[in-house]
Amino acid sequence: MTPMPTTDVEAFVPAAIQFNDVEDVIAFLDALGASPMIEPGLVELDHALQCAAELKALRPDDEELQVAGLVHDIAHGRCHIRDHDRVGAEALRPIFGDRVANLVALHVEAKRYLVVADDGYRARLSPVSIKTMELQGGAMNTAEIAAFEAKPNAQDACLLRMADEAAKLAGRDVPGLNAWIDTLRHVASSRS
Numbered sequence: 001m002t003p004m005p006t007t008d009v010e011a012f013v014p015a016a017i018q019f020n021d022v023e024d025v026i027a028f029l030d031a032l033g034a035s036p037m038i039e040p041g042l043v044e045l046d047h048a049l050q051c052a053a054e055l056k057a058l059r060p061d062d063e064e065l066q067v068a069g070l071v072h073d074i075a076h077g078r079c080h081i082r083d084h085d086r087v088g089a090e091a092l093r094p095i096f097g098d099r100v101a102n103l104v105a106l107h108v109e110a111k112r113y114l115v116v117a118d119d120g121y122r123a124r125l126s127p128v129s130i131k132t133m134e135l136q137g138g139a140m141n142t143a144e145i146a147a148f149e150a151k152p153n154a155q156d157a158c159l160l161r162m163a164d165e166a167a168k169l170a171g172r173d174v175p176g177l178n179a180w181i182d183t184l185r186h187v188a189s190s191r192s
């Protein structure tokens with residue numbers, strides 16, 4: 001499967017996204033090395049690798065969280081930006097299991113939560129991220145905050161989201177995709 005370029009946050013590409021196995025996901029990630037990101041100066045794979053590296057530093061024993069960081073934006077360019085969290089989660093669920101899928105599904109909600117719950121968070125958002133948040137529903141209201149906090153993976157989704165914001169530095173040197181292949185295969189083979 002060939003990723004689509006994602007240079008327009010409003011882009012809608014009505015293409016299905018489906019993976020047959022973890023090797024298919026690895027090939028897709030590899031192809032993201034040639035896919036420009038919405039954020040300037042980065043390709044999609046740079047962002048994925050930086051996010052995963054951030055999470056490995058924060059939670060070195062949590063491979064599922066690290067893999068969720070690596071694949072959280074995998075549906076960028078395969079659907080409207082406001083749907084990429086859920087579309088990606090459902091494509092990944094059969095491969096990596098419920099926890100990874102649910103973390104991917106929550107990474108946009110976590111942004112909408114953190115802008116209300118964390119005083120310093122909004123300042124970390126890139127201009128692109130602020131624009132996409134409005135397309136994704138904006139800051140959460142009181143009822144949405146309560147519902148989000150009740151979800152089992154809410155706190156880990158917030159960690160993923162913080163890593164997401166920190167993973168947009170052009171030229172940053174982090175381990176490449178080859179460093180993640182064993183972890184991807186391990187999480188896929190032990191999925192819940």
Ligand SMILES: [Fe+2]
Pocket residue numbers: 047072073164
């Ligand atoms: Fe992201």
